[in-house]
Amino acid sequence: MRIAPxxxxxxxxxLGRSAxxxxxxxxxxxxxxxxxxxxGIYRALYGANSEIDGITFSMVTTNFILSMxxxxxxxxxxxxxxxxxxxxxxxxxxxxxxxFKGRMIAENLGNAAFDLLFxxxxxxxxxxxxxxxxAPASPVMLLLFLFSAFLGYxxxxxxxxxxxxxxxxxxxIWSLLTIKNVFVNVLSGSMIxxxxxxxxxxxxxxxTPFSSIYFTPVQIYLGQLSYGEIAFKCGVQVLWIAGIYLIxxxxxxxxxxxxxxxxx
Amino acid sequence: xxxxxxxxxxxxxTTAKSWFQYRVDAVLKSxxxxxxxxxxxxxxxxxxxxxxxLNGWDIYEMLFLFSLLFLTYGIMIIFFTGLRDxxxxxxxxxxxxxLLRPRGLLFQIIFVNSDWFAAIxxxxxxxxxxxxxxxxxxxxxxxxxxxxxxxxxxGGVLIQGAVFLVLAALNIYLLETNSLKExxxxxxxxxxxYPISIFHKAxxxxxxxxxxxxxVNYFPAQYLLRKSDMAQYPEIFLYxxxxxxxGMYLLAYLFWRFSIRYYKSSGN
Numbered sequence: 001m002r003i004a005p006x007x008x009x010x011x012x013x014x015l016g017r018s019a020x021x022x023x024x025x026x027x028x029x030x031x032x033x034x035x036x037x038x039x040g041i042y043r044a045l046y047g048a049n050s051e052i053d054g055i056t057f058s059m060v061t062t063n064f065i066l067s068m069x070x071x072x073x074x075x076x077x078x079x080x081x082x083x084x085x086x087x088x089x090x091x092x093x094x095x096x097x098x099x100f101k102g103r104m105i106a107e108n109l110g111n112a113a114f115d116l117l118f119x120x121x122x123x124x125x126x127x128x129x130x131x132x133x134x135a136p137a138s139p140v141m142l143l144l145f146l147f148s149a150f151l152g153y154x155x156x157x158x159x160x161x162x163x164x165x166x167x168x169x170x171x172x173i174w175s176l177l178t179i180k181n182v183f184v185n186v187l188s189g190s191m192i193x194x195x196x197x198x199x200x201x202x203x204x205x206x207x208t209p210f211s212s213i214y215f216t217p218v219q220i221y222l223g224q225l226s227y228g229e230i231a232f233k234c235g236v237q238v239l240w241i242a243g244i245y246l247i248x249x250x251x252x253x254x255x256x257x258x259x260x261x262x263x264x
Numbered sequence: 265x266x267x268x269x270x271x272x273x274x275x276x277x278t279t280a281k282s283w284f285q286y287r288v289d290a291v292l293k294s295x296x297x298x299x300x301x302x303x304x305x306x307x308x309x310x311x312x313x314x315x316x317x318l319n320g321w322d323i324y325e326m327l328f329l330f331s332l333l334f335l336t337y338g339i340m341i342i343f344f345t346g347l348r349d350x351x352x353x354x355x356x357x358x359x360x361x362x363l364l365r366p367r368g369l370l371f372q373i374i375f376v377n378s379d380w381f382a383a384i385x386x387x388x389x390x391x392x393x394x395x396x397x398x399x400x401x402x403x404x405x406x407x408x409x410x411x412x413x414x415x416x417x418x419g420g421v422l423i424q425g426a427v428f429l430v431l432a433a434l435n436i437y438l439l440e441t442n443s444l445k446e447x448x449x450x451x452x453x454x455x456x457x458y459p460i461s462i463f464h465k466a467x468x469x470x471x472x473x474x475x476x477x478x479x480v481n482y483f484p485a486q487y488l489l490r491k492s493d494m495a496q497y498p499e500i501f502l503y504x505x506x507x508x509x510x511g512m513y514l515l516a517y518l519f520w521r522f523s524i525r526y527y528k529s530s531g532n
Binding site for chain 1 (some may be wrong): 287292293295296297299300302304306307308310311313314315318319443446447451454455458462463464467
């Protein structure tokens with residue numbers, strides 16, 4: 001498999017994003033606002049307490065900035081396939097001599113690279129200047145954090161991939177995607193640090209992929225996990241990626257057989 | 265006058281028909297809007313399971329605060345969908361058609377289209393939250409309070425309607441105002457679900473004097489709940505919601521009337 005065309009797609013996406021500067025500034029602002037809302041809420045909740053259940057306020061701040069910052073990077077295009085099915089261009093897409101899924105990954109990674117540089121970093125700098133963020137537990141943990149965050153992106157990407165595949169049958173999946181995003185937002189720990197979820201809820205969450213997206217990397221960054229636990233949690237991330245990808249891929253194969261292009 | 269109501273009826277019927285053409289999709293869409301808007305509430309519910317209260321506000325009081333925000337938006341959007349989407353109407357030139365018809369411009373914009381999913385999603389959420397919380401926050405629902413509540417809701421609808429009207433009028437000069445709306449309206453609205461007293465002074469200032477969401481839900485809720493964090497604001501704020509709503513709407517309407525004269529078609 002030649003990698004060059006995929007790299008070209010990724011590069012095209014990266015460069016395309018730099019055309020909309022004002023919109024981009026807005027998205028940075030929006031992430032900052034989101035962060036300051038939850039930072040404000042937890043400052044009020046902590047009040048005079050320096051720690052609650054062994055969790056310090058600066059750990060909470062770090063959890064929010066890392067997971068919301070990563071959230072700004074982890075935005076796979078949920079409408080990549082649905083839009084092409086909606087307007088019928090999927091027919092020509094499938095005729096191209098390159099892998100459709102490969103292109104999907106390439107374009108999403110191009111976008112993610114752009115957001116990492118121009119969204120995550122600015123937001124991180126603003127947070128560092130205003131409220132401060134904990135340093136990583138150690139350089140090794142920082143590297144493991146980056147590795148686990150990459151796997152977290154994989155988990156989120158495969159969820160989006162699998163849900164998108166239902167558009168072969170449902171055509172209009174705006175509702176389904178919106179509901180998926182509600183689940184991700186509430187259960188991944190970016191709005192409620194999962195330390196403070198009720199016991200029973202964390203029990204349920206262990207059987208879902210959501211805590212693998214942001215919370216595992218954040219815990220590694222803060223040095224909350226031993227090497228054994230890190231290996232286990234990263235293994236869980238890999239299993240989720242493989243499992244959800246297989247479901248998505250099954251739908252992808254079935255969907256192509258049943259594809260009906262309206263109009264032409 | 266009676267033909268005006270007939271026209272309103274016809275418009276409402278055609279909009280409803282077009283929205284509910286795909287029934288399963290319509291039900292799913294309402295559910296999705298409902299859940300998406302409830303995200304902040306689900307989050308605060310989980311959070312308060314652990315922490316009991318946020319700056320003195322318990323979960324029911326928080327739900328009551330949220331309910332005003334959603335209820336007023338749900339009512340507002342029934343009337344102002346046309347203003348929300350006004351940028352498109354100007355850009356594709358279909359506003360020219362409105363100009364040629366023998367009815368008021370604002371009348372047509374208001375009644376030609378209503379986003380019923382947003383109305384049902386937001387309004388339904390508002391009503392649900394009100395029903396859950398109203399009996400549990402210690403409000404004596406006597407006549408005076410009920411009247412106050414109705415005026416507060418009407419004021420909140422007018423405040424947000426005024427913002428949409430100004431942004432719509434700005435389309436005539438700028439053609440593209442979505443980013444401005446995102447900045448001024450949607451970003452500030454994210455703060456409005458929570459007691460504004462927990463935020464930085466600069467944010468509080470914006471919420472009271474620039475984009476007055478505080479008058480949509482915080483101060484009306486405070487009038488009925490009297491939480492201790494009200495001490496840092498002038499008491500008069502508790503009574504200002506209807507006045508702010510009417511004042512803002514009048515100003516917005518004048519600005520709209522003024523701007524409309526400068527309309528140049530972008531169509532061909």
